[in-house]
Amino acid sequence: MPILSLHHVTATVDDAQADLDFCLDGLGLRLVKKTVNFDNHHVYHFYYGDERGTPGTIWTTFPYANRGVPVGTKGAGQVTVTSFSVPTGSLSSWRAWLAGRGIAVNDLESRFGEPAVAFSDTSGLTFELIASGHDERRPWAGSGIDADIAIRGLHSVTCVVRDAAKTIDLMTGLLGFRVLEETKGRIRVGVSGGGPGKTMDVVHDVNAQPAVNGLGTVHHVAMAIGSEQEQLDLRGDLLRRGAKVTEVRDRCYFKSIYFREPGGVLFEVATIQPGFTADEPLATLGRDLKLPPWEEPHRADIEAALAPVKA
Numbered sequence: 001m002p003i004l005s006l007h008h009v010t011a012t013v014d015d016a017q018a019d020l021d022f023c024l025d026g027l028g029l030r031l032v033k034k035t036v037n038f039d040n041h042h043v044y045h046f047y048y049g050d051e052r053g054t055p056g057t058i059w060t061t062f063p064y065a066n067r068g069v070p071v072g073t074k075g076a077g078q079v080t081v082t083s084f085s086v087p088t089g090s091l092s093s094w095r096a097w098l099a100g101r102g103i104a105v106n107d108l109e110s111r112f113g114e115p116a117v118a119f120s121d122t123s124g125l126t127f128e129l130i131a132s133g134h135d136e137r138r139p140w141a142g143s144g145i146d147a148d149i150a151i152r153g154l155h156s157v158t159c160v161v162r163d164a165a166k167t168i169d170l171m172t173g174l175l176g177f178r179v180l181e182e183t184k185g186r187i188r189v190g191v192s193g194g195g196p197g198k199t200m201d202v203v204h205d206v207n208a209q210p211a212v213n214g215l216g217t218v219h220h221v222a223m224a225i226g227s228e229q230e231q232l233d234l235r236g237d238l239l240r241r242g243a244k245v246t247e248v249r250d251r252c253y254f255k256s257i258y259f260r261e262p263g264g265v266l267f268e269v270a271t272i273q274p275g276f277t278a279d280e281p282l283a284t285l286g287r288d289l290k291l292p293p294w295e296e297p298h299r300a301d302i303e304a305a306l307a308p309v310k311a
């Protein structure tokens with residue numbers, strides 16, 4: 001089965017500096033790439049993750065403040081919650097850490113046996129920290145957060161759809177997910193045995209309002225695939241099922257295809273290679289503004305138009 005794990009989650013956010021402060025100081029992630037939106041080079045694209053931005057740990061943002069993009073609406077056809085994995089027993093420390101940064105934290109009812117808390121960033125995105133005893137991934141050690149509690153990577157995402165049947169059919173029939181657990185209105189699916197970084201929750205509600213893309217909403221979720229050949233094979237399979245799939249796009253740090261699952265959520269399938277060390281060394285990932293080769297001739301214009309930020 002082609003999909004190995006989650007790869008990354010990408011959201012539209014408001015202010016670039018506020019986003020950096022929240023993700024670096026608040027969440028303790030590493031900035032692994034500072035580049036621009038390849039489809040709009042006047043907007044930053046920040047990638048955060050573990051030390052090297054391992055697929056399954058990556059959170060990415062487009063800060064669209066002051067560019068005429070309205071606030072979005074969470075709803076059906078969208079990822080509405082991004083959940084990170086933290087160690088068992090760490091949630092009280094996280095409550096204090098986030099409260100100390102002015103972030104209000106809500107306790108959630110334990111879900112599938114795992115306790116969790118929820119909070120928002122200044123754009124209105126919803127995040128969860130889910131305490132898991134089954135996450136062996138090593139956290140980024142360069143943040144101000146103790147390694148005993150630090151984020152291990154993505155835990156899962158919550159997709160909202162009106163009717164789960166076709167979504168689950170695609171995920172289990174073609175992408176390699178299995179239904180792991182189910183509660184009222186929520187179906188948990190996983191790949192490669194599931195667990196943190198390999199899990200998605202499909203929340204279904206026939207009355208859910210439709211999502212509107214905009215500030216404070218997740219744009220898409222990407223899943224990792226092992227090779228470019230497997231990606232091409234999967235693209236062919238999706239086309240044969242009638243899905244509208246993009247051509248393979250070169251994102252410099254991975255290659256991607258995009259399609260909407262039947263419930264409307266934008267899915268991306270991204271390769272593991274070449275990764276974020278493709279254009280700068282591991283030690284200094286995220287320090288300099290990196291541009292794709294085709295944008296380099298415009299570097300002066302691009303840099304002049306971007307608001308300076310401190311990471």
Ligand code: ZN
Nearest residue numbers: 010220222268
């Ligand atoms: Zn993406």
